[in-house]
Amino acid sequence: MDALEGLLYGLSLAFTLKNLAFVFAGVLLGTLVGVLPGIGPAAAISLLLPSTFHADPISSMIMLCGLYYGTMYGGSTTSILANIPGEAASIVTCFDGYQMARQGRAGPALGIAAFGSFFAGTIAVVGLMLLAPTLASVALKFGSPEYFSLMLMSLTLVTYLSHGSVLKALMMTALGLILSTIGLDPVTTKLRFTYETLVLRDGLGIVPVVMGLFGVSEVLLNVGETMNREILRSKIKNLFPSLKDWKDSALPITRGSLLGFFLGIIPGLGTIIPTFLSYGMEKRLSKHPEKFGTGVIEGVAAPESCNNAAATANFVPMLSLGIPANPIMAILLGALTIYGLQPGPLLIREHSDLFWGVIASMYVANVMLLVLNLPLIPLWVQLLKVPYTVLYPMILLFCLIGSYSLNNNVGDVIIMCIFGLFGFLMKKFRYEPAPLVLALVLGPMMEDNLRQALLISGGSIATFFTRPLSAVFLLVGFVSLLLPLLKLRPTAKFRAQE
Amino acid sequence: MKRSSLVSAMILTAAAFFGTAVAQESYPSKPIKIVIPLGPGSGNDVVTRILSERLGKELNTRIEVEYKAGGGGGVIGADFVANAKPDGYTLGTLNSSIFTNAPVFNTVPFDPIKGFTQIARMGGGSIVLAVRDAAPWKTVEEFLDYAKKSPGKATCGTTGVSTSGNLDLELLKADAGVEITHVPYKAGSGPNIAALLGGHIDCAMQLWPVLVNHVRGGKLRPLATVSQLREYPKVPTFEQKGFRSVDLEVWFGFFGPANLPANVMAKLGPAFEKAINDPVNVAKLEKIGWTVQYEGSAALRKRIEKELAAVRALVKRVGIKTN
Numbered sequence A: 001m002d003a004l005e006g007l008l009y010g011l012s013l014a015f016t017l018k019n020l021a022f023v024f025a026g027v028l029l030g031t032l033v034g035v036l037p038g039i040g041p042a043a044a045i046s047l048l049l050p051s052t053f054h055a056d057p058i059s060s061m062i063m064l065c066g067l068y069y070g071t072m073y074g075g076s077t078t079s080i081l082a083n084i085p086g087e088a089a090s091i092v093t094c095f096d097g098y099q100m101a102r103q104g105r106a107g108p109a110l111g112i113a114a115f116g117s118f119f120a121g122t123i124a125v126v127g128l129m130l131l132a133p134t135l136a137s138v139a140l141k142f143g144s145p146e147y148f149s150l151m152l153m154s155l156t157l158v159t160y161l162s163h164g165s166v167l168k169a170l171m172m173t174a175l176g177l178i179l180s181t182i183g184l185d186p187v188t189t190k191l192r193f194t195y196e197t198l199v200l201r202d203g204l205g206i207v208p209v210v211m212g213l214f215g216v217s218e219v220l221l222n223v224g225e226t227m228n229r230e231i232l233r234s235k236i237k238n239l240f241p242s243l244k245d246w247k248d249s250a251l252p253i254t255r256g257s258l259l260g261f262f263l264g265i266i267p268g269l270g271t272i273i274p275t276f277l278s279y280g281m282e283k284r285l286s287k288h289p290e291k292f293g294t295g296v297i298e299g300v301a302a303p304e305s306c307n308n309a310a311a312t313a314n315f316v317p318m319l320s321l322g323i324p325a326n327p328i329m330a331i332l333l334g335a336l337t338i339y340g341l342q343p344g345p346l347l348i349r350e351h352s353d354l355f356w357g358v359i360a361s362m363y364v365a366n367v368m369l370l371v372l373n374l375p376l377i378p379l380w381v382q383l384l385k386v387p388y389t390v391l392y393p394m395i396l397l398f399c400l401i402g403s404y405s406l407n408n409n410v411g412d413v414i415i416m417c418i419f420g421l422f423g424f425l426m427k428k429f430r431y432e433p434a435p436l437v438l439a440l441v442l443g444p445m446m447e448d449n450l451r452q453a454l455l456i457s458g459g460s461i462a463t464f465f466t467r468p469l470s471a472v473f474l475l476v477g478f479v480s481l482l483l484p485l486l487k488l489r490p491t492a493k494f495r496a497q498e
Numbered sequence B: 001m002k003r004s005s006l007v008s009a010m011i012l013t014a015a016a017f018f019g020t021a022v023a024q025e026s027y028p029s030k031p032i033k034i035v036i037p038l039g040p041g042s043g044n045d046v047v048t049r050i051l052s053e054r055l056g057k058e059l060n061t062r063i064e065v066e067y068k069a070g071g072g073g074g075v076i077g078a079d080f081v082a083n084a085k086p087d088g089y090t091l092g093t094l095n096s097s098i099f100t101n102a103p104v105f106n107t108v109p110f111d112p113i114k115g116f117t118q119i120a121r122m123g124g125g126s127i128v129l130a131v132r133d134a135a136p137w138k139t140v141e142e143f144l145d146y147a148k149k150s151p152g153k154a155t156c157g158t159t160g161v162s163t164s165g166n167l168d169l170e171l172l173k174a175d176a177g178v179e180i181t182h183v184p185y186k187a188g189s190g191p192n193i194a195a196l197l198g199g200h201i202d203c204a205m206q207l208w209p210v211l212v213n214h215v216r217g218g219k220l221r222p223l224a225t226v227s228q229l230r231e232y233p234k235v236p237t238f239e240q241k242g243f244r245s246v247d248l249e250v251w252f253g254f255f256g257p258a259n260l261p262a263n264v265m266a267k268l269g270p271a272f273e274k275a276i277n278d279p280v281n282v283a284k285l286e287k288i289g290w291t292v293q294y295e296g297s298a299a300l301r302k303r304i305e306k307e308l309a310a311v312r313a314l315v316k317r318v319g320i321k322t323n
Helices: A003-014 A017-035 A041-052 A057-082 A088-102 A106-139 A144-156 A166-179 A206-224 A230-234 A243-265 A272-285 A298-313 A315-321 A327-338 A352-373 A376-383 A388-407 A410-428 A433-456 A468-497 B002-026 B043-059 B075-082 B096-100 B140-149 B164-176 B189-197 B208-216 B262-277 B279-287 B297-318
Strands: B032-036 B063-067 B090-095 B116-125 B127-132 B155-158 B181-184 B203-207 B220-225 B250-257 B291-295
Touching: A003 A017, A003 A106, A003 A352, A017 A041, A017 A057, A017 A352, A041 A057, A041 A327, A041 A388, A057 A088, A057 A106, A057 A298, A057 A327, A057 A352, A057 A376, A057 A388, A088 A106, A088 A206, A088 A272, A088 A298, A088 A433, A106 A243, A106 A298, A106 A315, A106 A352, A106 A376, A144 A272, A144 A433, A144 A468, A166 A433, A206 A388, A206 A410, A206 A433, A243 A272, A243 A298, A243 A315, A272 A298, A272 A433, A298 A315, A315 A327, A315 A352, A315 B189, A327 B043, A352 A376, A388 A410, A410 A433, A433 B181, B032 B043, B032 B075, B043 B063, B043 B090, B043 B116, B043 B250, B043 B262, B043 B279, B075 B090, B075 B116, B075 B250, B090 B096, B096 B164, B096 B250, B096 B297, B116 B262, B116 B297, B127 B140, B127 B164, B127 B189, B127 B208, B140 B164, B140 B220, B155 B164, B155 B189, B164 B181, B164 B203, B164 B297, B189 B203, B189 B208, B203 B208, B208 B220, B250 B262, B262 B279, B262 B291, B279 B291, B291 B297
Parallel strands: B032 B063, B032 B090, B155 B181, B155 B203
Antiparallel strands: B090 B250, B116 B250, B116 B291, B127 B203, B127 B220
């Protein structure tokens, strides 16, 4: 079956009234889950899973997939409005999105996030449809050395992420890496820094930490401050992006989509790391990098497109190889198994109705999400008028529910609260949480892959330099670390002359 | 004072008696919660979901699944089951490594045998040594030959240290007298399979249900298995090849907290037996690579005692470091 024929067949499945209803239910629920800080796609999908066992597998998958990219769309909303990421892949959106909202430009920020997501989602589905099997086998060329070098390169980008002190950003990165060593040692099963608690054995969960550092701390910060909300209220300029916004965003959206798609194919990278890379890349390419972090639209457009493209690309290894790229894909893989389908290299051939049905429904879902989200923008902007005394207790409540719903474990709630307090102190002393989160996401994967690579190479570090792809990543990382230092020198001289 | 405490004691006794009497008549009178310690999509989850319909019918109540993941291999979920009220409304689908591996390699907060009421064993999945389709080795001997000729160069992936796959690998190394480098993929079977398919490691010692679709799709080749594979009868077992001690599998069992009342067990035992042996369920489970082999409470308890001792002995014999 060629792609066009397959797509038409898929569309014929997706456009039945029943499946349209399933897509709609999925994206609507996903948007809600995405908007609510704390409750992430994994918890939502596993809650919904039992209700699908008696439905038709294709309809069920369509709904669960819709839910997943719905959360990717919705995740940006609270990032922009309240500086609290709706889910972990929207952390980067906070940097410029929230600043835009403070300048009265929440509407354009939300608008560009929705359009960017739509564009990225659609491009990624085309890529998934045409290239899935080929790309999946290319992604397998990624071995442990490549993963490690890519992650090391990503880590060097923290210097681009900070809009304050680079030194403080590096300190937070180091702290994140130290925190990422908590848990069972991957090679010896020794317990590290778990202090007799069970919840720490699997390491610090990313989601409770993110919710603490961004959500809870933001609430605490606002309890202590009587920030002038009039800025937000009075100057709501326009609700949709202007022509200039479109011009500024066109390239970042394209680049973000492509980067997200290609990184999303590589199993294990998930959706968080690509958004950081995308932001770093835009800042590097920008003519005015110093403005990043003060509310430039590129800083919203690129990472938001990136996370949607990555979310769709995560389906590539899952559908074509049966390898789950992230925990959500693992749940969907389990769901397929329960439905009696066999995820693996034969899935596309043996269950072509499922593959094409899901692909076609992705197109439908993207359109639905756009239609659903655009009218919501004025509504969300109105939300800024809700008094903090009402809004923040609600956010705190959702964070508490969300962190518990991850594993039904109070331990995660405690971790979130501790990091909430810590994040509050960090903000007070002007340390940024993003480098810490990036390091915490990368740390365990870096360690795993470093040790795997060294085990495979028999302990020789040459493996990182002799493998071409790995060497390129290391080189890029090295250069990106050096460049800011080189740039510093002329200014230093200039100052000396003065 | 004395009288009032006597009265309250009487009331309590009466209440307890009345309570049990009611429970005896009507268990289960509300939905039963089954704890999944490895999260949604895990083998435990899939198996429980498949059995839950018939189980619910037999017990005439709803089966609710609750995820409690974490603690390294499901220890948190197991601990939750061990500490639940022994009323038969909180059970768990627990995997063998919780009982046989976790207590050996790390401390666990529960007694792996006395901390639970063993209800039934579903069966399990074999551990299989698999290589890439493009790999030059057609038999386990050829692979071991290669490993022997270049000691330490051959690499084998598993889902992490102290998993059954890892222990089987250590046993194979000891039995065959070869050196194979173990590469643990702590993040799960996904990265392990990706590394194997990509040719970054030579082989994997993995759970059969994880491998089965890749073997059916012609991407991976099984060289030897712990127990006979019905779908691929030509794949030899380790025992047939002379590696007798390579015999650890992964299995699933259903457990409650210690001291489940006899009337509850009288209901649960037969219900699980019927659900597990239901031909529809057996077909579903075997299609995804599990071997259904029901065992009752006493047999399950004996099995855990035996396997726990075996893993302890193996760790000593092969010289694996534990905490």
